Amino acid sequence: MRLTYPHMGEVYIAVKSMMDDIGVESIIPAFTTNSTLRLGSSISPEAICLPYKIMLGNYINSIKAGADTIIITGSCGPCRFGYYGPLQMQALEDAGYNDIDIIILDPPREGYGKFLEGLKKVAGKNSRRIIPSFINAYKVCSELDSMNELLYYTRPRAFNKAELRILIHEFKKNITSVKGSAQMLELIRDTKRRINAVDIDESLKPVKIGIIGEIYTIIEPFSNLNTEERLGDMGVEVHRSMTVKDWVQNNVILPATGRKGYKLERKLSKPYLPVLIGGHTQQCIGHAVHYAKTGCDGLIQIYPMTCMPEIVSRSILPQVEKNYNIPILYLIVDEQTGEAGFQTRLEAFVDYVSSSSL
Amino acid sequence: MSVKVGIPRGMYFYKYYPFIQSFLTELGAEIVPSPETTKEILDKGVLYSIDDACLPVKILHGHVYSLKDKVDCILIPRLTSVSKGEYICPKFGGLPEMVKYSVPDLPPVIDTEINLIKNRNSLIKALYKMAFTLKFRNPISINKSINKALKVHKEFKTALHEGNTPDCIIGGIPKRQCKTNARIGLIGHPYLLYDNFASMSLIKKLRERGVEVITPDMLDQHMINELCMELSKRMFWSSGKSLIGSALFVMDNSSFNGMLALTAFGCGVDSLAGEYIEKQARRYYKKPYMVLNIDEHTGDASFNTRIEAFFDLIHMS
Numbered sequence: 001m002r003l004t005y006p007h008m009g010e011v012y013i014a015v016k017s018m019m020d021d022i023g024v025e026s027i028i029p030a031f032t033t034n035s036t037l038r039l040g041s042s043i044s045p046e047a048i049c050l051p052y053k054i055m056l057g058n059y060i061n062s063i064k065a066g067a068d069t070i071i072i073t074g075s076c077g078p079c080r081f082g083y084y085g086p087l088q089m090q091a092l093e094d095a096g097y098n099d100i101d102i103i104i105l106d107p108p109r110e111g112y113g114k115f116l117e118g119l120k121k122v123a124g125k126n127s128r129r130i131i132p133s134f135i136n137a138y139k140v141c142s143e144l145d146s147m148n149e150l151l152y153y154t155r156p157r158a159f160n161k162a163e164l165r166i167l168i169h170e171f172k173k174n175i176t177s178v179k180g181s182a183q184m185l186e187l188i189r190d191t192k193r194r195i196n197a198v199d200i201d202e203s204l205k206p207v208k209i210g211i212i213g214e215i216y217t218i219i220e221p222f223s224n225l226n227t228e229e230r231l232g233d234m235g236v237e238v239h240r241s242m243t244v245k246d247w248v249q250n251n252v253i254l255p256a257t258g259r260k261g262y263k264l265e266r267k268l269s270k271p272y273l274p275v276l277i278g279g280h281t282q283q284c285i286g287h288a289v290h291y292a293k294t295g296c297d298g299l300i301q302i303y304p305m306t307c308m309p310e311i312v313s314r315s316i317l318p319q320v321e322k323n324y325n326i327p328i329l330y331l332i333v334d335e336q337t338g339e340a341g342f343q344t345r346l347e348a349f350v351d352y353v354s355s356s357s358l
Numbered sequence: 359m360s361v362k363v364g365i366p367r368g369m370y371f372y373k374y375y376p377f378i379q380s381f382l383t384e385l386g387a388e389i390v391p392s393p394e395t396t397k398e399i400l401d402k403g404v405l406y407s408i409d410d411a412c413l414p415v416k417i418l419h420g421h422v423y424s425l426k427d428k429v430d431c432i433l434i435p436r437l438t439s440v441s442k443g444e445y446i447c448p449k450f451g452g453l454p455e456m457v458k459y460s461v462p463d464l465p466p467v468i469d470t471e472i473n474l475i476k477n478r479n480s481l482i483k484a485l486y487k488m489a490f491t492l493k494f495r496n497p498i499s500i501n502k503s504i505n506k507a508l509k510v511h512k513e514f515k516t517a518l519h520e521g522n523t524p525d526c527i528i529g530g531i532p533k534r535q536c537k538t539n540a541r542i543g544l545i546g547h548p549y550l551l552y553d554n555f556a557s558m559s560l561i562k563k564l565r566e567r568g569v570e571v572i573t574p575d576m577l578d579q580h581m582i583n584e585l586c587m588e589l590s591k592r593m594f595w596s597s598g599k600s601l602i603g604s605a606l607f608v609m610d611n612s613s614f615n616g617m618l619a620l621t622a623f624g625c626g627v628d629s630l631a632g633e634y635i636e637k638q639a640r641r642y643y644k645k646p647y648m649v650l651n652i653d654e655h656t657g658d659a660s661f662n663t664r665i666e667a668f669f670d671l672i673h674m675s
Contacts, residue, residue, distance in 0.1 A: 045636075047629035076594045078445035083630050086591045090637055104591075275471060277438065277451030305410065308626040312452030315408045319459045332410060 001025070003122065004067035006055035007032050009219035010144050011244055014137045015071075017181040021133030023126050027067045028176055029058040032222040034337050036061060041335060043095045045087075050223055050304035050334055051216040052084055056091060063097050071122060074104040078278035079309055136181035138253075141245035143188045150195050152239065155232030157200035165229075167194055206237040207298065207354045210291035212284050214303040214310045215242050217333055224302050224333055225342050234350050239296065241287035242280070264290065272316050279309025285316055292324035298353035299326060305334040327353055360388045361492060363468070364429030367392045368418030369450065370437060372524040372552040373575070376514040378433070381485065381507035385494045390429050392421040395555035397656060399424050404654060406461045413622040413653055414549040415449055415456065417556060422457050422464070431466045435488070438473040444596040445475070447627050468492065518575050523561060525552040538570040540672050543608030545601055545635070546620035547627075548575055550652065557620060558658040560650070563665060564618075572614070574604035581607065589634075598631035605635040609643045615672045616646035623653040646671040 003026040005015050012028050019026040030036070032054055040057030059070055075082040085104040092100050103122060108115040123130050151164070158164050171191045178187055209231060217223045218240055228238050250261025265286025266276075272285050288299055301317060303310035314330060321328045329349040331342075363382055365375065371391075379389050393399075395417055403420025411419075418434075425432055434457055437450045449456070454469030470488040474480055482504060489500045517527050526533065542564070550557055551573055564571050574582070582603030586593055593599045601619075608617045619635065621628040632649065639647045648668050650661070 045629050045633035047624060047626075048633070049626075049629075074591075076592065078448045078451070078595065080626050080630055082594060083591065086589070087630060087633060089590075090634075094637070110592075273452065273455055275436070275438065275451065275473075278445065278448040281448070281452060306412075306624045306626055306629070308448040309452075311408065311411055312449060312456055315411070315456040316452070316459050 001069050001124075002027055002067045003069050003071055004029055004059070004062035004065075005071050006058040007220060007222075008051075008216055009221065009244065010141075010148075011219075013144060013175055013184065014141050014244060016176075017140045017184050018133045018137035020180045021136055022123050022129045024122060024124070027062050027065050029062040030065070031172075032058065032220070037222075037335060037337070043091050047306060049080060049307050051081070051220075052088070053335070054220070054223060055084065056088055059088070059092065059100075060095075060097070063092075063100060068099065069101045069103060069121075071103045071105070074106040076106065076110055133181070138245070138248060140181055140184050140188070141243075141248060143185055143192075145243050145245045147188055147192050147195070148240070148243070150192055152228070152232065152237055154195055154198055154200055155229070156206040156235045156237050157202070157204050159199045159201060161233055163198055164195070167191065167198070204235070206235050207350065207357055208237045208239065208296045209298045209300060209350075209353065210239045210241060210287065210296040211300050211302065212241045212287045212291070213301040213313075213331075214284075214307050215247065215280055217302045217304055218242060219244065223304070224331070225337075225339055227300065227302065227331070227346065230343065230346055231350065234347065236350055239291065241291070242283065262286070268293075272319060273312075277309065277312060279307070281309045281313045284310065284313040285320065288317060288320045288326075288328070289324070292320065292326045296326065297357040298349065299328045300331060300349070301328060302331045302333060305332050327356065360386055361431065362388045362390055362429040363492070364422075364425035364432040364465075365389060365391045366418055366421035366425060366432065366434065367394065367553075368421045369414060369453065369549050370440075370446075372528070372548045374511075375524075375528055377507050377511040380510040381503050382433075382492075384503035384506045385489055385492070385499060387492060387494075390425065392425045395420070395553050397555075400555065400654065400656075407456070408460065410624065411456070412449070412624045412626075413556060414547070414553075415453070416654070417549075417553065418453070419457060419461060422461050426461065426464050429465060431468055431492070432464065433468045435484075436469050436471040436473075438471060439475040439596075440472065441596045442474060442476070442478065443592075444594055444599065446597050447595060519578065521570075521572070521576055523552055523571075523573065524548065524575060525554065537568060539568045540615040540669075541570040541572065541613060542672070543604065543614050543617045544571045544573050544620065545605050545608070545617060546573070547597055547601075547622075547625075548573075550620050550622055556622075556652060558652070558656075558661050560620060560665070563662070567669060569669075572604075572608070574600045577604050577607060585610075593631075595627050595631075598627045601628070601631045602634055606638070609639065614645070616648075616668065617643070618668060619647070619649045621649060621651055623651055 003024055007029055016026055036057035037054055039060050040053040044053045044056055074085055085102055089102045103118045105118050120127055174187055178184055211218050231238050254261040262283055265283045268289040269282045269285035273282055276282055291299055317328055382389055399420035402423040403416040406423060407416045407419040422432055434454045436454050437446055439445050454467055458467055468491055470484050472484045485504055486500060522533050561571055582600055585603045585606040586599050608614050621632055
């Protein structure tokens with residue numbers, strides 16, 4: 001069995017570390033590019049959201065590289081993501097990729113048997129190693145998060161931004177060649193040390209912008225045309241509201257130990273949206289309020305076109321904007337890959353935010 | 359003077375209007391439904407909703423706008439789930455907020471949550487809550503109204519299963535008996551099919567040409583559930599389920615001459631359910647199948663051309 005999984009930001013690092021620790025051979029799909037997107041959208045329904053198309057492209061790239069099993073998480077919430085698996089399986093079959101097995105890990109409340117069966121299929125004889133390797137993968141996620149935080153701090157302040165870019169490039173190149181969580185952690189820590197050594201302008205007081213919205217499009221840099229890096233290069237300190245570690249913590253670790261996730265977000269979003277309606281609507285609004293209270297100068301909401309939950313938060317956010325007097329830029333992403341218009345909008349927004357925060 | 363409750367003619371109006379109408383009238387409230395959709399209502403809806411909302415949501419905004427000066431409060435229930443274990447669509451859950459923060463100067467909005475995801479009994483609780491917000495506090499009369507409403511809903515459903523369309527039942531238009539020369543399945547959400555402005559009178563046009571139309575609402579829910587058992591993963595949207603179930607029914611049944619689907623641009627449920635139906639149709643269905651996509655456009659010339667082409671297909675096969 002050669003396992004593969006779709007890209008979503010740094011997820012590939014965490015999943016690879018877990019699979020390496022369990023002892024399963026896994027293939028990292030080629031990094032997402034325009035051709036991946038074209039490949040995916042050629043066999044997708046026209047009105048489906050962007051993540052579906054990109055994920056499908058990732059699968060095909062991996063299958064061409066020799067993968068025969070795909071692992072994804074599922075859900076039975078009201079968001080479309082829960083039904084990706086069955087449809088993508090059909091789409092792959094129709095496109096002529098037969099004998100591809102998709103393992104969908106639905107939340108255990110949909111049936112423990114199915115969940116355990118899925119895990120067993122992945123781990124085979126080594127199922128005892130699942131929990132320790134999961135904990136190690138979580139450590140990798142935490143370390144990645146702190147590296148990202150460091151990047152958000154350093155990027156606007158760095159004198160030589162190219163130096164930073166080269167560092168990240170090298171990191172991406174090396175991370176695919178190391179094996180196992182121990183080596184990965186070491187590499188991440190080493191990269192952090194090197195980022196710390198970059199010359200920065202300590203006296204600079206950059207504007208702060210929080211990124212909120214749909215989880216896939218804010219985590220996967222290809223889908224939002226590298227918004228984080230773009231903003232950093234413009235001299236903006238970015239905060240991203242959702243990370244892989246947060247997702248794991250709130251959706252796996254807390255529920256598994258009998259607690260509820262996203263406490264703060266639910267509390268803060270209550271005046272605007274009292275109930276859970278699916279997707280990350282509550283989290284999006286909760287984060288918006290949180291950022292507004294903690295002194296961000298502006299917010300950017302990113303979501304794929306026709307995303308159902310985020311359309312609801314999009315229509316509530318103007319009220320947050322009014323109540324807290326914080327400007328919000330709404331970016332809807334789809335198959336567009338032209339960067340100029342995007343860059344202009346971001347620049348205009350940054351100009352506006354920095355002039356109004358003076 | 360009794361309280362005037364406005365009910366916008368949008369979203370699940372054509373599914374639950376008789377129910378809610380008899381419930382509130384029995385309690386003693388005055389019901390004011392908004393008029394049928396017009397160009398003006400659509401324009402107001404487009405103006406006051408965000409641009410990437412889907413057509414039915416925009417139409418609902420327009421209806422709420424048209425009601426806001428005529429009534430004491432507006433009923434926009436939060437329909438999180440209307441059957442066990444299934445949602446409808448995230449937009450239904452956030453509908454009260456979407457409207458509240460978009461349409462200016464609204465009277466109070468009654469946004470009682472109706473959530474039957476765990477069990478059906480929470481409906482009674484929700485109805486009590488709704489009655490309390492309207493300041494009706496007599497439990498006996500509330501109980502009586504609930505029973506009446508359930509009875510009316512049952513009658514409404516029976517009338518639907520006999521082949522009447524909800525807009526005719528609600529409007530009190532008797533079913534016309536006329537000679538039919540074809541029978542087709544028309545797949546779509548109730549808020550598109552029966553809104554004669556949004557659908558450009560599709561059902562009327564079909565009937566005028568002597569085509570008998572069967573819509574998802576005319577089919578038995580149990581049968582739809584059974585047909586959906588063949589899906590590899592449980593469908594967790596009741597709206598998507600009724601589309602897929604009725605499509606499978608039409609495809610299995612040889613008495614139908616073809617199948618027509620009506621979807622709105624940007625509908626999330628349709629993008630998945632429609633894709634599933636299309637794939638099945640391409641594999642197994644030998645009769646004509648066509649998808650009509652609608653949005654804010656109002657010129658129906660090209661729409662008519664497509665319908666005519668579909669007729670030609672039916673009569674050829």
